[in-house]
Structures are given as C-alpha cells and as structure tokens.
Amino acid sequence: MxxxxxxxxxxxxxxxxxxxxxxxxxxxxxxxxxLGSVVAWPLLESWRMSFxxxxxxxxxxxxxxxxxxxxxxxxxxxxxxxxxxxTAIFVIGxxxxxxxxxxxxxxxxxxxxxLRAFWRGxxxxxxxxxxxxxxxxxxxxxxxxxxxxxxxxxxLGIIEHAVSWLSSPVWLWPSILAVDAWxxxxxxxxxLLSGLxxxxxxxxxxxxxxxxxxxxxxxxxxxxxxxxxxxxxxLLSVIMHLRDFATIWILTSGGPxxxxxxxxxxxxxxxxxxxxxxxxxxxxxxxxxISLIFTILYLRRLRLDTD
Numbered sequence: 001m002x003x004x005x006x007x008x009x010x011x012x013x014x015x016x017x018x019x020x021x022x023x024x025x026x027x028x029x030x031x032x033x034x035l036g037s038v039v040a041w042p043l044l045e046s047w048r049m050s051f052x053x054x055x056x057x058x059x060x061x062x063x064x065x066x067x068x069x070x071x072x073x074x075x076x077x078x079x080x081x082x083x084x085x086x087t088a089i090f091v092i093g094x095x096x097x098x099x100x101x102x103x104x105x106x107x108x109x110x111x112x113x114x115l116r117a118f119w120r121g122x123x124x125x126x127x128x129x130x131x132x133x134x135x136x137x138x139x140x141x142x143x144x145x146x147x148x149x150x151x152x153x154x155x156l157g158i159i160e161h162a163v164s165w166l167s168s169p170v171w172l173w174p175s176i177l178a179v180d181a182w183x184x185x186x187x188x189x190x191x192l193l194s195g196l197x198x199x200x201x202x203x204x205x206x207x208x209x210x211x212x213x214x215x216x217x218x219x220x221x222x223x224x225x226x227x228x229x230x231x232x233x234x235l236l237s238v239i240m241h242l243r244d245f246a247t248i249w250i251l252t253s254g255g256p257x258x259x260x261x262x263x264x265x266x267x268x269x270x271x272x273x274x275x276x277x278x279x280x281x282x283x284x285x286x287x288x289x290i291s292l293i294f295t296i297l298y299l300r301r302l303r304l305d306t307d
Contacts, residue, residue, distance in 0.1 A: 043288075049281035056275035063278070070282035079258055087262040089173055090180070090248065091241040095234060097181035102188035107218070110196045120193070127186035135250035138179040142166050142251075167256045176260060180247055184240075188233050195229040196222070228301075235298040242291045263287045 050071070053064040074080060109120050126134065141149050144164030153159045165175040199222060207217045223230075245264045248254060254261035254269065261269070263283060271280030 046281045046284055046288075049278050050285045052278045054276070054278040054281075056277060066278070070279050071286070073279065074283055074286065082258055083261055083263055083266055086258075086260055087242070087264075090176070090244070090262050091238055093173065093177045094180040094184065094241050094244075095237040097177050098185045098188050098237060099230070099234065101181050101185040102192050105185070105189050106192035106196055107222075110193060123189055124186040126183050127190075129183075131183055131246045132250060134183045135179065135247050138182075139166070139251050142175055142179075166252050169259070172252070172256075172260060176248065176251055179251060180241075180244075183247065184237070188237070191229060191233055192226065195226050199225050228304075232298070232301050235294055235301055238294045239291055239298060242287065242294070263290075 051065060051067055053066045053070070055062075105123055109116060109123065113119065141147050142165040144150065144162055144167065147162075147165070149165065150159070150162040154162065163171060165171045203221050203225075204217055207221055212220065243264060244262075245268065248260055248262055249265050249268070252260045254265045264287065267280050267284045267287065270283060271277050274280075
C-alpha cells in the first residue's frame, strides 16, 4: 500500500514538474527582456554597425556596407600602436598601483593599531565618491596654473616653478595613475583585508617562533595563501580598467594630442566627435574582444576557486 502511494506521489510530481518549470521561466521573462534590451541588442547592433560606413552628418539611415574595411582601417592607422600602448600603460599601471596601495594598507590595518576601525573606514572613502567627482577634484588639484598641489610644493620649496602635471610628458602618466590608484584601491583593500583576516594566526606565530621576520612571513605564508584572491582581483581590475572612460576623459580628454588616449575614450571621440559611427563601433568591438578574453579568464578563476 505504501509502495503504491509513493509511486502515485512520484507520478504526480512528474506531471506537475513541467507546469512548475514553465511557471518559473515565465517569472524570468522580464529579466530576459531587460537584459536583451540593455545588453544583447546594443552588442548585436554594434557588431552590425562595425561592418558599415555610417557617417551621421549624411543623415540617419544612410549606411554603406564595407565588410571588414573598418577593422583594416584601424589596424593600418599609424596612431593605433599609440592607442594600444596607452591602454596597456593605463591597464597594467593602474592595476598594479591599486594592488600595491591596497596591499600595504591592508597589511597595516590588519595589525593592532590605535583607532583601527576609524582608519579602515577612512580607507574606503574614495570608493564612496563617484569617479566623475573624484576625477574633477583631482583635475583642479593638478592644474598647472591654479592647482593647489603646485601651490603647496612651491611654498615648501620642493619645486622651483609650477608643473603642468596633466600635460607634461614626464608627469602625465604618473599623475593619471596616481589618481586612478587613489580612486580604485578601496575595492582591492576591502577584499585583501578580508583575505588577511581569513589566514590562521597560528601560522604567523609558528613562523615567528622559527625565527622568520615580517618580510619572510609575508613572502612564504601570507602571499601564497592570498594568491587566489590576488589573481581574481587582478583579472577583475584589468576588465574594469579596459572599460574605464571617465578617469581619462575628465582628467585629460585623451590629450595632450593623443598622448593619453586609450581605446575606451577613442570609441567616443570617433563616434560622437567625428560622427563615424561604423568606424567607432569597430573599435568598440576590438575593445570588447580584448575584454572578453580577460572575462573568460576571470570566470575560469572563479570556477577554480569554487571547485
């Protein structure tokens, strides 16, 4: 009798499953519609536009199919190596600058310091500020004529004359990377600090008993145990830097000339200042392909961490 009842329950569940599954998918329809309208459709439209010559000043709807000519044009552009070099400097320099600052602060604030909770809160203040506000403030600070940084350094006698921080060939990229590090290190800091707190204190105590100093303890114990977190943060930071538009654009607008123009601002300039939408879309596809490579690596890193 009990066996028959269990069989009936199983059959009932099998009959109800398709209905429940369909109902569940229906609940997901609004999500799919939103994702399709704000993610899938723009990507597909950008991909389509990259194969056309679209010049906005000729009027809407006047498109000429050119195949892969837009991509060839960009590959043969004599300034293309400069754009890729600038992108590499911004991505690699910004990523490691943020990592170094975040790691130093995480190590310091993981120890026993007076007012440790207060300093931890202060460390994430830059993260709470919109990047547009942050970049605008730093642009005023670094202004070559009226900036407060020049004023303070001149008063202290550190420099003899005002420095054009955001136009000088020597100080342009160090200034940009310093602003980027200040604005972006809190994200890494929070993750690194949580990782440090997850390391058993017994390991550090055993290393000190064996005569290991702070530097040896960091290289032999802390860093190996933090490697999964660091590798994930590095990949995520690369993706975020590749798509970063506001930092470069607000600070320098890609100048002077094209000396600080990366791929992300270049897409905007080509599309909305020179009105070459097809050519701009092709550059956007190149940028998306590069980002996709690191996105796949990031997802694989997450899968390894969860397995």
